[in-house]
Amino acid sequence: MCLAVPAKILEIHGRKAKVDFGGVYREVDISLVNARAGDYVIVHAGYAIEVLDRATAEETLKLWEEILSQ
C-alpha cells in the first residue's frame, strides 16, 4: 500500500481532485492536505496524505553530495 509515486494535481473540485500518476488519471480525495493545482501529492488508497515539497526534493541530491564529501 505504500506506493511511492507522487501524483500531480490537475484540477480541484471541492474535496476531490483529478490527478496524474505519470499518464494514469484518477480522482483522489484531498481533504487531508492543503493542496493546490500543480502540486505533487503522495496518495494512499485514494486519499492524498501529503504534499511533496519540491524545493526540498530538488535539494536532496545536493545535500547528499555534501554528506558524502565529508
Place this chain on the structure above:
Amino acid sequence: MFRLEDRKIADRIVEKLKKMELQITIMHVCGTHQDTLVRHGLDILLENVGVDVRQGPGCPVCVTTPAEIEEALWLARHGKTVAVFGDMARVPSKTGSLLQAKAEGCDVRVVYSIDDAIKLAEKGKEVVFIGIGFETTAPSTAAALMSAKNENFSVLSCHRTVPPALEALIKMGETKLQGLIEPGHVSTIIGIEPYKKLAAEFKIPQVIAGFEPLDLLMGVYLLAEMIKNGESDVKNEYSRVVRPEGNPRAREAMKEVFVTIDVKWRGFPVIPRSGLEIGERYAQFNARKKYEHILEEVHSQEFEEPEGCRCAEVLRGLCQPVECPFFGTACRPEHPVGPCMVSFEGGCAIEWNYRGRKGGNG
C-alpha cells in the same frame, strides 16, 4: 519525477559503509522498503558490508490476524457485501479466503479506496468495508466516516499503529537491534515525535527513509553513522515528503473517529494501545457493533495461524522467507499458506517474485 537511482552515488555510499567496518543488525518495518531492498539487491549489497537488515511487521495485510479474516468471512457468508483491498481477499484462514467465499457465491468486492465501498453502498446493499492499514490508511477511513451518511455502510476496523509495535519489538528483545529504519509514509502522518520518544526511552537511533534505492542506502548510512558514534537520535532522510510535525489534519481525523485499543498482531501477542477501533460517536459505522449477533460465533472461537507456517517469525525479523520449509513448495503466490506469500508487501511474496525462481527453494 524523482528517480533517485544514480549508481555512482550508490557506489559511493556503499564504499563509505565498507570503510566503517560495520557488524550491525538493523530493522525496517515497511513492505515497500523490503520491495526496494530485494528488487535492487540492496539487502545483499548491505550484508556484504556488514549491515544485516531485518524486515519487521511492516505489512498491514500480514499482521491482520486469522480471527479478523474470519470476521470478514462470516459477514460475507451472512449476505453482506464485503469490500476489501485486493491482496487481503486472498489471505487464507481456517474456513477459506474471501476470494474463495466469492467463488461460493458471496458478494466480495475488491476496491481501491473506502470511497469505492461507499459508492457500492449507495446502490442499496449492506456494505462492510474491511479497514486495513497503518497510519497511512487509517486517516482515509476516518475522513470518509466523518462525511458518510449511509445507514447501510459500516467498517470492520483492522487498522493498527506502528509506534506501539516498535516498542513491543524492542521490549521483546529477540533480536538485538541497533537501529531502525522508519517507514516514510507512516511518518508523513505521525511526524518525528513518536520516534523521539522511543529514542529517549530505549536509546535506539532511527532514520525515516523514503522508497527509492538511494533513499534507503542513504538512510542506512545515516543510521550506521549514529550507531558508530553511539548516538540515539532520529534523522529524517525523506524530508521532501515528511515534515517534522507530520500531518496534523490527518491525525485530527483519526482522533475524531477512532479509539485506541489493545490488539493482537499476527506473530505477536496483544500489543497495548496498537489498534484503532471506531469510537462511540461513529458507532453506527462500526461493523463489530452493528453485526454483533453475527460475529458472536467468531468471537467465541480461537483461530490459530496455519500449522507449520513461519510468517510469525518472518514478521518479527527472526526468519528469512527461504528458511521456511513451505517457501516455494507448499507455499507459493498461487496457493499461499500464510499472508506473507500473498501481499505484495509480504516478505515471502517479494522474495519469490524477485528471486524465488532463481535462488530460492523453488
